[in-house]
Structures are given as C-alpha cells and as structure tokens.
C-alpha cells in the first residue's frame with residue numbers, strides 16, 4: 433500500500449515531524465518546488481501509518497486556557513541588542529537555560545549560508561542562533577535529539593517557526609517536561625533554493641568576488657543610517673560588501689514586500705494566532721508600532737514583544753524579566769499592530785512571478801533580482817513626481 437502522509441504537498445509546512453517519527457527511516461526530506469518536503473522510500477516503508485498520525489496538518493491546532501500575557505522587552509546589554517533582530521530577548525532566555533546546564537536548539541547558517549536547526553550547550557555557540565534568517569530551515573534529526581536530552585533530564589529550549597513548534601509537540605506526543613518551546617511570529621518562510629540563487633547572483637554581479645563570507649538579514653549596525661526601523665541586508669563577499677536597505681534589496685522585496693517566495697503552506701497558515709492557541713510556551717516578535725501603546729519605551733534600538741502562553745513559559749520569563757527593561761501590555765492590542773499576525777495575500781501564491789521563480793529559479797531569479805529594484809525605484813520616483821505635481 434502506498435502511504436500518503438498529507439492530502440497535498442502544498443499544505444506541508446516542512447516541519448520534519450514525519451521524518452523524525454518514521455521507525456524505518458523511510459522518509460527523506462527533499463527540496464521539491466523550492467521547499468523541504470517528505471519523500472517516502474516505498475521499499476523501506478512498512479505502511480505503519482505513524483507519519484500520517486504525527487503530521488500536525490492532519491490535526492487541530494491546540495487551544496489553551498492559559499491567560500496569555502504580553503510584555504514589551506529590551507535587553508539591557510546594547511551590544512547584544514544591536515546584534516539581535518528585535519529586542520534581544522532570545523539571548524536572555526537562552527542564557528538562563530544554558531546557565532542551568534540546559535541545551536538550546538535554534539537556527540544557524542551552514543557554510544553555504546543555508547539554514548539548519550542546531551543544538552548548542554554554550555554561550556559561545558549560542559551566538560550562531562542570534563538574528564533571524566529569513567529562510568525555511570532544515571530541522572534534520574533535531575526532534576530525536578531533543579527527546580534524548582529530555583530523557584537524560586536536561587532542560588531544553590527549542591526555538592523555531594510556529595509550524596516547527598507544532599511538529600515538535602506532535603512528535604513528543606505532548607510530553608513537554610523539561611522543555612520550553614519558543615516560537616518566532618512568522619511572516620512565512622522564503623525558499624532556500626531562491627536564496628541560494630540570490631547569493632550566486634550577488635557573487636556574479638561583483639566582478640572581483642568568488643564567494644560569500646557572511647550574510648545578515650535586517651541588520652541594525654551594517655552602516656551609519658541602519659537602525660531597527662531602517663534595517664539593511666548585509667552580504668559580505670571576499671572582495672566587497674553588499675549593504676542595501678531592506679526595502680530596496682530584491683530578495684527582501686520578493687519575501688516581505690510581495691509575499692511571492694513563501695512556502696505554499698504559509699498562504700494558509702494555521703499557526704499565526706498567538707493568543708490562547710498554538711504550541712509554544714513563549715512567542716517572540718518585533719514590537720512594531722509600539723509608539724501607539726508605549727512611546728516612551730521606544731529608544732529606536734529594537735523592541736521585542738514577548739508573549740507567555742503557559743506556566744513553564746512564565747517561570748522562565750519571570751527570571752529573565754529581572755534582567756531586561758520590561759513593560760506589560762495588552763496582548764490583543766499589541767498583536768493588532770503587527771501585520772504578520774494576519775495572513776499574507778493568498779493571491780500571490782498563484783502569481784505568474786511566483787510559479788516562474790519556483791520552477792526556473794536560476795533563469796527568472798536573475799531577471800527579477802536585476803529588474804525589481806529598477807521597477808520599484810521607478811514607482812517611487814513616479815509617486816514623488818505625482819506628489820510634487822499636486823503641490
């Protein structure tokens with residue numbers, strides 16, 4: 433019998449729960465249409481159905497009774513905050529777990545600048561997890577390793593997108609002793625394949641460069657004019673630095689501005705609602721538009737919105753709050769100010785630009801990477817001209 437884990441590959445989030453669960457290691461996660469999806473070896477599969485039962489997309493999203501709490505937070509150490517995407521809360525949470533002999537799982541770049549979940553047990557390595565990398569990450573065997581750490585009695589912090597947190601919870605069958613799940617509010621994940629093509633494009637575009645040496649999304653410190661609200665894409669090549677405002681960088685345009693290179697499942701995400709729903713103990717996101725709630729708290733260096741969804745989340749947060757600047761806020765009101773807690777436009781899922789990029793990333797990538805900034809730049813100039821005409 434041929435096993436079908438999920439109704440359609442389009443609804444697969446790539447959470448890796450099925451991969452970690454299969455008792456016969458019959459599942460491989462492969463890049464299909466730009467994203468990690470399961471492929472079953474029919475020779476190894478014994479049709480036990482465990483992959484079907486574990487898949488979070490085949491079950492309801494968890495609803496909790498816990499009264500969600502929300503805080504505006506900033507790390508007191510400005511050197512850490514400037515190297516974090518928002519207010520640097522993830523570092524404080526991790527420090528607390530590591531100081532008790534625990535381990536932290538999160539996302540780091542590999543040598544190719546693709547993203548993987550890794551395990552760290554020291555502050556030196558924790559630095560690799562800092563900063564958001566806006567790509568689907570390869571989770572690998574991490575859920576199995578977490579189970580082993582938990583069985584050995586170690587405290588574990590797992591961080592990832594809400595669908596990855598759902599995958600971990602399903603894999604552990606809800607057993608969360610010694611485990612803290614921290615999710616990042618998620619706009620969606622772009623394709624690693626398109627990212628790889630983008631990096632190749634950057635290298636080719638720079639006449640004297642042959643390789644990428646470092647990458648950072650949404651930096652606050654890559655140049656003088658960079659800040660939390662005015663962030664930059666930074667790609668270090670061997671012979672020059674590419675530093676461009678996030679709003680004008682073609683990859684960021686395709687990801688955040690146009691919602692065109694997200695995983696199919698992101699257009700119908702069931703995990704974005706952060707109040708009394710989901711699988712995390714703590715959620716982290718940027719506290720966009722904080723000036724409408726607590727203007728005096730905003731110093732421009734980056735503010736996180738931390739939301740607590742469980743008693744174990746509260747226990748960890750209580751400790752951490754002592755070492756940060758914090759203001760309690762009303763959860764629903766704060767989330768309303770963050771557009772990513774609403775759906776990206778489904779219409780972009782079926783756009784011709786998306787399908788051409790996903791099917792032929794090398795060919796169409798080059799075209800869009802070259803012309804998007806030009807087209808967008810023209811639109812801005814046209815807008816300015818119109819405004820000037822009106823005056």
Ligand SMILES: Cc1cc2nc3c(=O)[nH]c(=O)nc-3n(C[C@H](O)[C@H](O)[C@H](O)COP(=O)(O)OP(=O)(O)OC[C@H]3O[C@@H](n4cnc5c(N)ncnc54)[C@H](O)[C@@H]3O)c2cc1C
Nearest residue numbers: 516517518519520521522538539563565591619717718772
């Ligand atoms: C793909 C993605 C989309 C996001 N979209 C939004 C959004 O639309 N709105 C918003 O307010 N916030 C969003 N965030 C969260 C935000 O960017 C910050 O990560 C979050 O506020 C924590 O910041 P920090 O300053 O506390 O710590 P940081 O040190 O910046 O935290 C980094 C954290 O992100 C995790 N992480 C990094 N890359 C990935 C990845 N590829 N997949 C899974 N986890 C990852 C790390 O493991 C770590 O836990 C997104 C994050 C990611 C990864």
Ligand code: SF4
Nearest residue numbers: 454477478480481483
């Ligand atoms: S049915 Fe069982 S053996 Fe087959 S892929 Fe799924 S989990 Fe593995």
Ligand code: SF4
Nearest residue numbers: 444445447448450487
């Ligand atoms: S959503 Fe997760 S568990 Fe379900 S098929 Fe995709 S990777 Fe497997």
Ligand code: SF4
Nearest residue numbers: 594595618620698701
């Ligand atoms: S938008 Fe939803 S489905 Fe897509 S990566 Fe984020 S949590 Fe997962």
